[in-house]
Amino acid sequence: xxxxxxxxxxxxxxxxxxxxxxxxxxxxxxxxxxxxxxxxxxxxxxxxxxxxxxxxxxxxxxxxxxxxxxxxxxxxxxxxxxxxxxxxxxxxxxxxxxxxxxxxxxxxxxxxxxxxxxxxxxxxxxxxxxxxxxxxxxxxxxxxxxxxxxxxxxxxxxxxxxxxxxxxxxxxxxxxxxxxxxxxxxxxxxxxxxxxxxxxxxxxxxxxxxxxxxxxxxxxxxxxxxxxxxxxxxxxxxxxxxxxxxxxxxxxxxxxxxxxxxxxxxxxxxxxxxxxxxxxxxxxxxxxxxxxxxxxxxxxxxxxxxxxxxxxxxxxxxxxxxxxxxxxxxxxxxxxxxxxxxxxxxxxxxxxxxxxxxxxxxxxxxxxxxxxxxxxxxxxxxxxxxxxxxxxxxxxxxxxxxxxxxxxxxxxxxxxxxxxxxxxxxxxxxxxxxxxxxxxxxxxxxxxxxxxxxxxxxxxxxxxxxxxxxxxxxxxxxxxxxxxxxxxxxxxxxxxxxxxxxxxxxxxxxxxxxxxxxxxxxxxxxxxxxxxxxxxxxxxxxxxxxxxxxxxxxxxxxxxxxxxxxxxxxxxxxxxxxxxxxxxxxxxxxxxxxxxxxxxxxxxxxxxxxxxxxxxxxxxxxxxxxxxxxxxxxxxxxxxxxxxxxxxxxxxxxxxxxxxxxxxxxxxxxxxxxxxxxxxxxxxxxxxxxxxxxxxxxx
Numbered sequence: 001x002x003x004x005x006x007x008x009x010x011x012x013x014x015x016x017x018x019x020x021x022x023x024x025x026x027x028x029x030x031x032x033x034x035x036x037x038x039x040x041x042x043x044x045x046x047x048x049x050x051x052x053x054x055x056x057x058x059x060x061x062x063x064x065x066x067x068x069x070x071x072x073x074x075x076x077x078x079x080x081x082x083x084x085x086x087x088x089x090x091x092x093x094x095x096x097x098x099x100x101x102x103x104x105x106x107x108x109x110x111x112x113x114x115x116x117x118x119x120x121x122x123x124x125x126x127x128x129x130x131x132x133x134x135x136x137x138x139x140x141x142x143x144x145x146x147x148x149x150x151x152x153x154x155x156x157x158x159x160x161x162x163x164x165x166x167x168x169x170x171x172x173x174x175x176x177x178x179x180x181x182x183x184x185x186x187x188x189x190x191x192x193x194x195x196x197x198x199x200x201x202x203x204x205x206x207x208x209x210x211x212x213x214x215x216x217x218x219x220x221x222x223x224x225x226x227x228x229x230x231x232x233x234x235x236x237x238x239x240x241x242x243x244x245x246x247x248x249x250x251x252x253x254x255x256x257x258x259x260x261x262x263x264x265x266x267x268x269x270x271x272x273x274x275x276x277x278x279x280x281x282x283x284x285x286x287x288x289x290x291x292x293x294x295x296x297x298x299x300x301x302x303x304x305x306x307x308x309x310x311x312x313x314x315x316x317x318x319x320x321x322x323x324x325x326x327x328x329x330x331x332x333x334x335x336x337x338x339x340x341x342x343x344x345x346x347x348x349x350x351x352x353x354x355x356x357x358x359x360x361x362x363x364x365x366x367x368x369x370x371x372x373x374x375x376x377x378x379x380x381x382x383x384x385x386x387x388x389x390x391x392x393x394x395x396x397x398x399x400x401x402x403x404x405x406x407x408x409x410x411x412x413x414x415x416x417x418x419x420x421x422x423x424x425x426x427x428x429x430x431x432x433x434x435x436x437x438x439x440x441x442x443x444x445x446x447x448x449x450x451x452x453x454x455x456x457x458x459x460x461x462x463x464x465x466x467x468x469x470x471x472x473x474x475x476x477x478x479x480x481x482x483x484x485x486x487x488x489x490x491x492x493x494x495x496x497x498x499x500x501x502x503x504x505x506x507x508x509x510x511x512x513x514x515x516x517x518x519x520x521x522x523x524x525x526x527x528x529x530x531x532x533x534x535x536x537x538x539x540x541x542x543x544x545x546x547x548x549x550x551x552x553x554x555x556x557x558x559x560x561x562x563x564x565x566x567x568x569x570x571x572x573x574x575x576x577x578x579x580x581x582x583x584x585x586x587x588x589x590x591x592x593x594x595x596x597x598x599x600x601x602x603x604x605x606x607x608x609x610x611x612x613x614x615x616x617x618x619x620x621x622x623x624x625x626x627x628x629x630x631x632x633x634x635x636x637x638x639x640x641x642x643x644x645x646x647x648x649x650x651x652x653x654x655x656x657x658x659x660x661x662x663x664x665x666x667x668x669x670x671x672x673x674x675x676x677x678x679x680x681x682x683x684x685x686x687x688x689x690x691x692x693x694x695x696x697x698x699x
Contacts, residue, residue, distance in 0.1 A: 001079060003320050004120075007388070014136050014256050015178075016128060016135050016136075017058055017098075017128065017135065020366075021096070021098035021099055021126075021128060022059050022060060022064075022097055022098060023098070024064075024095070024097055024098035025064055025066055025091070025096050025097050025098060026055040026058075026060040026064060026066070026097075026098055026099050026101065027064070027065075027068060027088055027091065027097050027099070027100050027101065028048075028049075028051045028052055028065075028067045028068070028101045028102075029057060029068050029071075029084065029085070029088055029100060029101065029102045029107060029108055030045070030048040030049065030051075030067065030068065030069040030071075030072070030107070031048075031071045031074065031076060031082075031084070031108075032044060032045065032072055032109050032265075033073075033074070033075050033076065034072060034073055034075070035073040036513060038072050038332070038695075039071070039519065041046075044103075047068075047103055047132075048103045049106070051101040051102075051103065052065055052067060054130075054276070055099070055101055056099065058099075058135075059315065060098075060099075061470075063470055064470070066086040066405035068085035068087060068088055068377050069084065070082075070086075070087070071083070071084040071085060074107065075110065075597055076107070076108070076109050076110040076111075076114075076158075077110045077111055077158060078111065078114070079109070079114045081344050081684070082219075084641075085108070085109075085114070088100065088118075089117070089118060089121060092118070092121045092122060092127050092476075093121055093125065094175070094480055094481065095125045095480075095628050097125070097127045098127065098128065099127065099128040099129070099130055100118075100122070100127060100128070100129055100130065101128075101130045101257055102131055103131070103132055104130060104131050104132060104154075105147070105150040105151055105153075105154045106157065109151065109154070110154055110158040110293060111153055111155050111158075112151055112155055114151065115140075115151035115154070115155075116151065118145065118149070119138045119147055119151075120138075122138045123138040123139045123144070123393070123505065126139070129147060131150075132542065142235070145328070145495075149453055171554040172669070173271045173300045174300065175620060176269050176302050176305050177192070178269075178271065180264075180269070181238065181270070182194065182306075183232070183259075183262050183264050183265065184197070184202065184205045184206075184234050184235050184236045184246075184259065185197050185203065185265065186233070186264055186303070186306055186307070194305070194306045194307065195307060196300070198305045199234075199246075200580040201234070202234045202246075202271075203232060205231070205233060206265065206309065207309065208231070209222060209226075209233075209256060209259050209260070210223055210259070210309055210310070210313060211267070212226075212319070213256075213260055213317060213320075214313060214316070214317070217320055217323070217324075218324060219253055219256050219321070220258060220375075223251055223252070223253055223256055223378070226251040226256075226392045226689060227250075227378065227380070228253060231251065232248045232249060232250055232251065232257075233248070233249055233250075233251050233255050234246055234247070234248055235248075235249055235255065236246050237688045250378060252378055253376070253378075259322075260317050260318075261317075261318070262320070262322060263301075264306050265308070265309045265312060265314065266308050266309060266310060266311040266313070266364075267303060267305060267306045267307060267308025267309075267311060268299070268301060268302065268303050268306070268308075268311065269301070269302045269303050269305035269306065270298050270300070270302075271296045271298065271299050271300040271301075271302050272293065272297075272299025272300060273291065273292065273293060273298055274291065274292055275290065275293055275297075275299075276289055276290060276291075277289055277290070277291040281682055292328050295318070298443070302439070302583070321615060334383075340504050342361060342363065342365075342515060343363075343367050343388075343389075343515055343590055344361040344367040344369065344388045344392065345392045345395070345515065345518050345519055345521065345522060346391065346392060346395060346519075346522075346529050347361050348519075348531055349522075349523060349526060349527070349528055350369050350391075350529045350530075350531060351528055351529070351530045351531070352371035352373055352383050352384060352526075352530075352531065352532075353530045353531055353542070354374065354383040354384065354532065355371065355373030355374050355383050355534025356373070357371055357373035357383075359371040359384075359531065361388070362385070363428065366387065366388065367388040368383070368385050368386060368387060368388050369384070369386045369391065370385040370386075371383040371384055371385075371389050373609060377597065384531065384532075384533055386531060386539055387557030387558055388532070388555055388557065390539075390555045390557040390558070391529075391531065391539060391541060391555045391557065393555070394508070394541050394553045394554070395522065395529060395541060395543060396522075396628075397553075398527060398541075398543055398551060398553055399521075399522055399526065400507055401435065402508070402525060402545070403506070413599070418569070426482075426502060429478075429479045429482050430479075432475055432479070433472075433476060436471055436472040436475040436476075437472055437662050438470070439468045439471070439472070440468040440469050440472040441466050442464070442468075443461070443465040443467075443468040443469075444465055445460055446461050446464075447461040447465045452589070460625065461587060464471055478687060484544065500541075505545075524546075525545055525546055526543055526544070526545060526546070527544045527545060527546045528544040529541060529542070529543055529544070530542040530544065531683070534554070534564055536564035536565075536566075537556055537557070537564060537565050537566055537598075537600070538554055538555075538556055538566060539555045539556075539557060540554060541553045541554065541555050544633070556598065556603060558601040558602070559600045559601070560600065561600060562599060562600045562609075562612075562613070564600070564619060565598065565599065567597065571592060571597045571605075571613075572617055572671075574592060574595070574597070575588060575610060575613055575614065575617075575619060576617075576619055578591060578592075579614070579619050580667055585607040585608075585610040585611050585614075586606075586607045588606045588607075588610050589606055589607045589610045591610065592605040592610070593605045596642075605619065608634070631645055635667070635676040635677060635678060635679055636676070636677045637675070637676060638652045638653060638656075638675050638677070639688075640677075641677050641684075643687040645684070645685055645687055645688060645691060647691065651691075652677075653675075655687070655690075656677075660687075660688070660690065661677065661683070662683070665678040665680065665683055666678075
């Protein structure tokens with residue numbers, strides 16, 4: 001080691017602990033392999049916790065001893081799920097650990113990969129390993145050899161233990177005596193025998209599910225039947241708040257599949273239906289890595305062990321389920337996988353905000369995003385069917401917005417602020433470290449300056465000095481941990497230039513790209529799009545970006561009824577007001593669009609839509625009402641002049657067209673395009689004379 005405080009030690013030395021180790025922390029690692037051991041093997045816990053006293057006897061002060069017991073009830077055959085072991089390894093790699101105490105090697109690791117990784121780090125950073133037999137320095141040949149043998153024996157011991165347990169289990173399986181957890185409907189008696197549940201209602205429900213599947217041939221049809229008839233299914237709870245109780249729950253597809261697929265209902269004892277497959281294991285998730293196997297690969301199958309409902313029917317049900325699954329895969333394989341050429345751009349990344357299932361694309365007159373997850377699982381109505389083009393447009397605009405230079409500037413500003421904040425934190429930690437160092441030096445000077453004969457004061461100052469030293473060490477360790485945090489990185493000039501180039505050119509080239517290319521581009525930044533209908537004409541579009549952040553936009557797809565449009569009542573009131581302002585339909589439509597109103601099938605308002613709404617709510621324009629008046633603003637309407645003369649309106653129109661009524665007396669309303677005649681008594685008298693003369697001549 002390059003540290004001058006640490007001197008290499010000879011293997012002949014009995015005491016391997018030096019001041020270099022005592023200055024650092026002592027870690028006591030405590031672990032038991034299963035929750036059952038944690039609850040019942042209390043003496044093992046007591047022995048492991050006593051290692052704390054051993055660390056104190058070897059020279060470590062209590063405040064410098066750390067206990068890690070976060071891995072209680074977890075096996076040591078791997079380190080993925082052991083957060084405590086990961087913490088221990090991290091502290092060793094930071095050089096904070098002087099010694100690691102474990103009651104025995106098997107407490108720390110049960111496989112050579114984790115064990116030798118721990119030894120290598122301990123050798124590099126000068127950390128000792130201690131168990132109930134002694135203290136070992138991994139840098140010394142003899143100690144390293146002994147620790148390696150212990151690790152190998154620990155791994156071999158685990159293998160032997162597992163081999164004996166597996167052999168005993170398979171022996172019970174071969175005799176049919178292995179006690180599996182029974183499904184709802186079967187009960188195990190104290191003597192080990194299994195009978196059907198004495199509750200006849202449970203028996204009848206299971207028989208009904210099996211019979212209806214044989215009749216209908218589809219799990220979904222059985223589910224809809226049970227929903228329609230309000231039939232609930234029984235379930236014995238095996239965990240949770242109601243463990244051990246019988247609950248009656250609404251039917252679901254999972255519950256029906258469990259009844260149809262479980263061979264116990266056919267009287268069969270089956271072992272190995274699910275087997276371990278390491279390639280399917282997800283790191284950090286212990287329940288993963290199991291794979292369902294076909295019947296010919298089960299480890300053991302024995303008939304007539306349980307009271308059977310029907311073995312032949314079980315085989316027929318499995319064949320029918322397999323056929324249904326193949327047919328479903330054939331129907332859906334064309335809408336899964338790589339981006340296709342369909343016009344729905346969110347294919348494969350759009351999810352339902354109601355049930356959480358992925359939505360499928362339905363191509364009719366216009367593409368739609370549809371989901372029937374609730375129908376499939378619970379037999380309820382379909383979740384949603386949404387207009388795809390309007391949603392795609394919102395997502396495309398959000399995508400263009402995300403790659404705009406302004407957004408890049410905002411991102412760069414955020415990164416710059418993060419850098420500034422990081423520098424502030426660094427300065428704060430440096431100030432804390434300096435203050436802690438000053439306080440420790442001050443306490444040291446005070447202690448050295450006191451008269452040694454004044455023991456009371458000297459003892460108090462000595463304790464104060466020790467406390468300041470401990471605080472300084474802890475601050476120094478925390479400062480080193482902070483330094484391990486990588487500083488935020490900004491946008492490189494090359495990356496920024498690429499983004500700017502894309503943001504300028506992509507909107508112009510968008511229409512020239514194929515649908516498959518558009519989908520691939522969107523997927524570069526978008527991980528998932530979650531849709532949820534907020535109102536009849538409003539869809540919440542939650543865009544989950546690949547960074548993990550999300551943004552929310554709103555789409556307004558076309559709908560069927562104008563009455564379902566948001567603010568429709570306000571629009572009707574507004575039309576009524578505009579009608580009284582002597583505006584025509586085109587002017588009213590333009591004004592409503594400016595104010596943000598929309599119709600059921602468009603984001604704007606058309607004159608035709610205004611006309612329909614006026615007709616529905618009996619709203620009339622001012623100039624339409626004038627037609628029915630006799631007089632308007634001192635002028636006669638055609639109807640008013642006809643009433644004065646005692647003729648029909650056609651007679652008046654004809655004499656306007658043939659010029660009998662002098663055009664200087666006639667004006668036309670600019671919007672209603674109807675005629676207004678000057679209210680001149682002389683004109684009325686002339687028309688009266690003209691009417692009488694024409695009448696007499698006709699006789």
